[in-house]
Amino acid sequence: MPTDAVEDYLKAIYRIESRAGPPVSTSQIAEALEKTPATVTSMVETLSERGLLSREKYTGVELTPAGEVAALEVVRRHRLIEAFLADQLDYEPTEVHDEADALEHHVSEEFTRRVERVLDYPAADPHGDPIPPADLSTPEDAGTALVAALDPGERGTVVRVSDRDPDVLEFLVDAGITPGRTVEVVDVTSFGLVTVRTSDGSEHGLPEAVADRVSVRRAAESTAATDGQEAGDA
């Protein structure tokens, strides 16, 4: 059985790989887990000896197939617990992550299956992150970063907002930028300020670091054409 620390490392490496692709550097892991590089280096050695990571000289590490299975198990527990807290226990989206971080190490596979059944097999957690199914097949892609996906004047559907930083998440929730909502990019300045219009017509300026936390799926051409009834559309 992996320890809590092992699970936290595998989950962090999985998250970085799914956002930026492998290899993952020691400093990326250190930043994600708020550990010193020396601590990370020694854990990476342990995980490599156990066959969960493969090390590439100078560039970083990558999950092995066994490491990916172990990471997906904890990611699945984490995201199902988040969905359960929000859906059944009335937690706010900003509150579920820390609670799930604590609980994810202590629930059985049977508990996880029952949670999944009660929630009728949800595809995503409250932030829009895809929930790996019980067979641990890789969940479907979770959209593209807002600015990369949409040029000014284009619209998309928010598919996920990162839950890494509670302040950022709260800002996005207050602005109405949550999974399932439509956003239009109005303008991107040369210094990275992204102005978006939400479905109620209000506009919000997002600093680059905040916009980076939002992933969208571009609206199909047909949707944009039939959905242009809002006044003042450019």
Ligand SMILES: [Zn+2]
């Ligand atoms: Zn979370």
